[in-house]
Amino acid sequence: xxxxxxxxxxxxxxxxxxxxxxxxxxxxxxxxxxxxxxxxxxxxxxxxxxxxxxxxxxxxxxxxxxxxxxxxxxxxxxxxxxxxxxxxxxxxxxxxxxxxxxxxxxxxxxxxxxxxxxxxxxxxxxxxxxxxxxxxxxxxxxxxxxxxxxxxxxxxxxxxxxxxxxxxxxxxxxxxxxxxxxxxxxxxxxxxxxxxx
Numbered sequence: 001x002x003x004x005x006x007x008x009x010x011x012x013x014x015x016x017x018x019x020x021x022x023x024x025x026x027x028x029x030x031x032x033x034x035x036x037x038x039x040x041x042x043x044x045x046x047x048x049x050x051x052x053x054x055x056x057x058x059x060x061x062x063x064x065x066x067x068x069x070x071x072x073x074x075x076x077x078x079x080x081x082x083x084x085x086x087x088x089x090x091x092x093x094x095x096x097x098x099x100x101x102x103x104x105x106x107x108x109x110x111x112x113x114x115x116x117x118x119x120x121x122x123x124x125x126x127x128x129x130x131x132x133x134x135x136x137x138x139x140x141x142x143x144x145x146x147x148x149x150x151x152x153x154x155x156x157x158x159x160x161x162x163x164x165x166x167x168x169x170x171x172x173x174x175x176x177x178x179x180x181x182x183x184x185x186x187x188x189x190x191x192x193x194x195x196x197x
Contacts, residue, residue: 001128002187004135005166008176009143015084017174017181018137019053025133026079027056034063034089063089066123070130081127086138086166090116090159094151101151113158117165124169138163140175 004025006018022029031053053059058074069075083089093116094101099108120136127134141159167173173185 001131002133002171003124003127003166003169004133004172004174005170005185006135006137006174006176006181007140007163007167009140012176013179013181014137014139014176016179017176018082018084018135021174022080022082022133022135023054025135028078029054029057029080029082030074030078030132031057031059032063032081032083033059033061034083034085034092035061036063036088036092063092064119066119066126069123069126075126075130075132078132080133080135081123082135082137083123084137086120086136086162087141087159089120090155090162093119094155094158101154102149109154109158113161116158117162120162120166136166136170138166 002025004018004021006014006021008014022031058078060072060074069081075081093112097112099112101109124134126132139159140163141156147153147156167185170185171187172183174181175184176182
């Protein structure tokens with residue numbers, strides 16, 4: 001079992017690269033799609049993603065209850081699990097929570113973040129326990145404009161902390177920059193900075 005983490009900005013080529021890595025790892029791939037279609041723009045994005053995936057791949061549309069994956073034939077028969085993406089998963093949890101992010105207590109945000117983190121750890125655990133290679137995709141949301149509203153700030157901060165957690169557990173990590181993958185971490189160690197950095 002290994003974890004490959006692919007991170008980058010919007011439209012940086014994350015999904016395409018993650019799919020390429022999944023193909024390298026095995027022919028039987030389970031694609032976990034976390035997107036929920038809420039409007040025409042999202043429907044178009046989902047359609048484009050479906051069209052670029054091989055027809056032979058299994059697909060499950062879900063963003064929670066990963067501990068129950070062993071109940072799915074698609075999971076039991078695959079070699080590789082590709083989840084795209086963590087950022088959308090976080091947004092779904094925030095939307096479903098019913099929390100009013102303009103007036104809530106910081107403890108409410110902390111509880112929600114813990115719930116999301118535990119969900120992703122359960123995905124890692126179920127893949128590890130069943131000898132599946134895992135590829136995770138996420139957005140780097142901390143390099144752009146600071147959101148001017150509470151929900152956007154909480155979302156950005158949660159995404160950043162959860163990305164750090166996944167990065168610490170990953171065996172391989174790539175940052176996508178304008179379609180170019182930059183390897184940040186490989187099994188056995190991270191890319192080393194110069195001593196005087």
